Amino acid sequence: MSSVVVTRGLVKQYGRVRAVDGIDLDVRTGDVYGFLGANGSGKTTTVRMLLGLVLPTRGEVELLGERMPRAGRRVLPRVGALIEGPAHHRHLSGAANLALLDAAGPGGSRRTRRRRVAEVLDQVGLGGVGRRKVGAYSLGMRQRLGLAGALLRRPELLVLDEPTNGLDPQGISEVRELLLDLHRGGTTVFLSSHLLAEVEQLCSRVGVLDRGRLVLQDEMAHLTAPTGATVVDTPAPERVRAVLDGRVLSADGGRVVVRGADPAEVNALLVGAGVPVRGLALQRPTLEEVVLAAAGTSADRVERA
Template identity: 65%
Template sequence: MIITRGLTKRYGRVVAVDDVDLEVREGDRYGFLGPNGSGKTTLVRLLLGLVYATSGEIEVLGSSAPARVLPSIGALVEGPAAYPHLSGRQNLSLLDAAGPGGRRRTRKRRIEDALEQVGLAGVDRRPVRAYSLGMRQRLGLAAALLRQPRLLILDEPTNGLDPRGIREIRDLLITLNEAGTTVFLSSHLLAEVEALCTRVGIVDRGRLVVQDSMDSLRAPTGHVVLETPDAAQVVGILDGQVVTRDGTRLVVRHPDPAELNATLVREGVRVSAIGAERRTLEEVVLNVTGHGSDRVERTP
């Protein structure tokens, strides 16, 4: 669905996107992560043809010219724009009438479906100037869904939404994905990406530093996390296997939680909780990225 090869974007001496080889497969829910200033939004704009690459190649939906396939792409980039004096429905009607692919005969039905999907069906006749930030974000997402796209490219789609709204949008994206829509999501909400996405790309200082499945990134580390009031006893039993101890919590070098649990129970240890250690997505991101930056410079 999306392939880039050596994609680079420079603004003078500032390198916003640096030699990126991106691969988004059909059916992915792809989470795109990185610190502020790492090049995420610039790369999204490159994919949509809003800015031109300095060098490298882009292929979206099999085309090297993103403008040709835009009717098959739904996009929400940064803050959605709308005419404030018009209602949400009127804004969507104007947007749908612009460009190819928006058949007039089915426009009303498509607008109603999009508003229903994002939870705006009951307030769609209010002027947009009366919308909250979360409602504006929902309207932007409705605009992205108008043409029933094969590919959704979303930049911070849950910005301004409350926890219930975030959950509703997540469920909507999963439903759309299961129906055949590929989702490319740029976000700072790591917990949300962890709950939603099947593959992840992480950028740092313009470079793609990680691209892998969520399952691989969060695979067991080979350690076991153990909670017990008998922590001191465990240290004695597992001489040399305890990696860290924090009160009643221990991390133990052992491949099998069930086997370790049986061993400790035989020794009379009271086990409150036990399980394989897995890295969180936050730990993965912090491990491969530096501090956020608004500038990425390369020495000439």
């Protein structure tokens, strides 16, 4: 599988502060890649270097197989981006803002501009208010408009930095479904976020940034794969311990973790011994547990929701 985002030894230094410290990203065609880290960990600086908005101190960046920023004129028309909240002309309508954005960028067809603006406004849920002045938009509506701007060229790669900022729970759910729909249509998504729940529900691969360093990069399915243990929900944890002596790994109230990756076998042993069982499941680490293990104590700034 080809890679659409590659960095090699990427460093960005501001005076004595190393905001990004030698990271090697690998985002592959078809990924929904979650770039996860606490606020201030270097995510936005990295995204800006990917798009050629900030020059690296050292290292290399490739987008869609070409070196950045040297190939920016060829590559950027194939990339949609939303970084640090969009900037809009408040006295113009949402549709007019998008038309200006399209006219300013390379490769936009004037003949199809009005149709494409209407389509992306509908996509992000602003079809009914596209003629309203942006000054009257809520923060969430402005965020949606920024996302619409990123979608104007039907990008092969969509780079988003905290795209659900300012959105209510319904808006977050709608953006999530939109991104999944775009992904099903062939768009590779690079999503920078500090929200664990957002990344966990959306992403197929994850990179974790901690104080400028990439401390983890792997498939979500691998990171949250079964551990080889079974979780037993029971009102009689002491009886589970008696029946499965030597196999109990931990017990917390009625939640008992036992060695063995076959819940049916564990259930048969317990029920056969008369132990009441309310439920069984394979033990899987949560993304939160994975991030905490990789990033250490600073991961408490990465939010669950």
